[in-house]
Amino acid sequence: MATEPLPVELEWGEVLLSIRAAPINPADIYTVQTGGMYGTDHVAPPFVAGHDGVGVVVKVGPGVKGLAENDWVVPMKPNLGTWRSLAVAKEKDLLRLPADIMPVEQCAMLREILTAYRLLEDANLKPGDAVILNAANSTVGQLVVQLCHLLRLRAIAVVSGESDFEKTALWLRALGAAEVLLDRGSLKASGGGLVKFYSKPCLGLDAVGGASAQRPSEALADGAQLVVYGAMSGKAAQFSWHQWVFQGIQVKGFNVRRWMKDSKKKLPAMLESVAKLVNAGKLQATFTE
Amino acid sequence: MATEPLPVELEWGEVLLSIRAAPINPADIYTVQTGGMYGTDHVAPPFVAGHDGVGVVVKVGPGVKGLAENDWVVPMKPNLGTWRSLAVAKEKDLLRLPADIMPVEQCAMLREILTAYRLLEDANLKPGDAVILNAANSTVGQLVVQLCHLLRLRAIAVVSGESDFEKTALWLRALGAAEVLLDRGSLKASGGGLVKFYSKPCLGLDAVGGASAQRPSEALADGAQLVVYGAMSGKAAQFSWHQWVFQGIQVKGFNVRRWMKDSKKKLPAMLESVAKLVNAGKLQATFTE
Incomplete structure (x- = not known):
């Protein structure tokens, strides 16, 4: 476990996230084992692991248009480093979720x-x-x-x-x-x-x-x-x-x-369908951490 | 080269073919090398090789409805044994072609x-x-x-x-x-x-x-x-x-x-399109034998 200082100012298009839950999955283990490789992406060690999770926006940087404080977000790309309590991320790398769409642990497993x-x-x-x-x-x-x-x-x-x-x-x-x-x-x-x-x-x-x-x-x-x-x-x-x-x-x-990136318009309806099933207790991902 | 006697009578649904042209292709060589294997089909040696070719119907057996004398036909399934001058085949294993649809050598390469x-x-x-x-x-x-x-x-x-x-x-x-x-x-x-x-x-x-x-x-x-x-x-x-x-x-x-078997209705239009290109000299298969 390590700590690193938060940046004093957010850059253009960045937000500060409070990570509420983050799972460990095979992609994380693969990335840790290979020292940062995942598909065509590569992060140089030392890096913060964690591809997935759910965060709440606590501060919005300049130029951010689609996110506001208290919005829930999940990563749209790998290697965001979700295994930490606070993280700075770019707006374009995040998917905004309606707040309280489903239990926070299920959001962390959204992928x-x-x-x-x-x-x-x-x-x-x-x-x-x-x-x-x-x-x-x-x-x-x-x-x-x-x-x-x-x-x-x-x-x-x-x-x-x-x-x-x-x-x-x-x-x-x-x-x-x-x-x-x-x-x-x-x-x-x-x-x-x-x-x-x-x-x-x-x-x-x-x-x-x-x-x-x-x-x-x-x-x-x-x-x-x-x-x-x-x-x-x-x-x-x-x-x-x-x-x-x-x-x-x-x-x-x-x-x-890739699907999410290519099908942004289809995402809201899909999130709604999935959330209904999860909230009705019909669909449940086992939460690891 | 060997000769075998022709059957005196054709069985129900059979026709006698005069093979006009038959190619040698990789599937033939594979079948000969493996002693009769081709995909899920197997013929026990000794067998007459040749998966493809074009034949003319010279005699029609009882129960044959879709073929007449002088019709041109090509095999609809492998292992018909086209490397011979005369062959007996079942009507259901043959595809009837309009006579003179394209040069006989090109018909033999129809597959x-x-x-x-x-x-x-x-x-x-x-x-x-x-x-x-x-x-x-x-x-x-x-x-x-x-x-x-x-x-x-x-x-x-x-x-x-x-x-x-x-x-x-x-x-x-x-x-x-x-x-x-x-x-x-x-x-x-x-x-x-x-x-x-x-x-x-x-x-x-x-x-x-x-x-x-x-x-x-x-x-x-x-x-x-x-x-x-x-x-x-x-x-x-x-x-x-x-x-x-x-x-x-x-x-x-x-x-x-498989496509031909599953798409019998589409075959006539496809044969016509292909024949036009072949007869116009725009599409030509190199004939091996």
Whole structure:
């Protein structure tokens, strides 16, 4: 833990934030481990870690137009350094939230919530469709499972961790998972779980990469889509050429910050939908810190 | 070379074909090398090779409704065994062509022509857009280059084979390639060719796989699409997780036979468009045998 002096004056376009809550997530750990790398962004050590969190504006600098004191904000870009109590940030790097939109801890996890929401929203699914996801016990994974339940989609939740499998499986079923499978071997061959479903999954979600990405992709219906939104194993997802040419899978990457940047007009309506679900207790991100 | 007796009687739904022309293509060589494997299909040796070709119906069996004597047909599925002079085939495995639709040699290459056509047609491109493709000197590659020229797209043709590079480059430029690059190192870094273009390619086409697939994918604009339609190296295309999550690339496989099967109603109009281009001398597949 360290302290650093606050600047006497805010620069043009800057605000002073009081950070109310900040989570630790895999992207943070990756950044700390790699000494500041995250995607194409790089911060030189020493740096304040923390990509996500929620802050309240306590002071507004010159030239700030869209933010006022007491506004709630979340980061629009990584590496803002949210693991501290007070922070100076540029207005353009922040997303303003309506105050009290949802509990402060859920706001701090907004990136995870929006990611889960978009992963399903963008996939053009209909009730009864099956969705297979790995890392189903991760924050985004749990949220996807909860949203699948609300949208009447069959979530096939794949989890690693053999020792606490029974406990995890019970918990994910309680959140709404139709099936919970262990991330091992070929899910296609293991059958057990998958054959219970009327149709093969038409969406696969991968946050792990490496061999773990192969499993959901092999279980997919022909021509189905797999979305890569993380790589917790540090290894890239890999697919065989048979899967490309004969199974006709479609794979794309997803990054919610890019989506937010490209879709600013859609954000308010989306925040409202998400907040309703969270405030009604139907959608809940597990808060880590 | 071997001969086998013709059946005395045709079975229900069968026709007797006189094969007029049949090419040798990478899929044939793959099938011969692997002893009959092609995708999910498998024929047990000994078998007659040849996936493609054009035949004329010389005799119609009982129950055949859509074909008559003298009709031209091409295979709708692999492994028909076109490397022979006479063949018995099921009506349902054949696509009827209007007689004299285009030169017989071009009909025999119809799968390549339709592949090239669809790869561009399905990509939602506009004049001036850049398309990057490897194996640009393959049959499909040449056809893509010709079509790019007709559609005012900038074809960035990537070819292997250092020794005859100058000759190949001249030839592909004559077909309409905007740029010809050697399939080696990082095309992004080599810059030379790519920086001449106003915008990064928004479509990549990969028929090789392995390291060769990485090159066009790295050169793509953020969020662009890469289509895998072959794997001549026998290795799967591989992409880094940064490409998925931060470059936001979208990769899908394409198989023209699947497309034909799923889009029977669209086929006549497509055949007519393609035939016009071929008959006008604007689109020409190099005939191998």
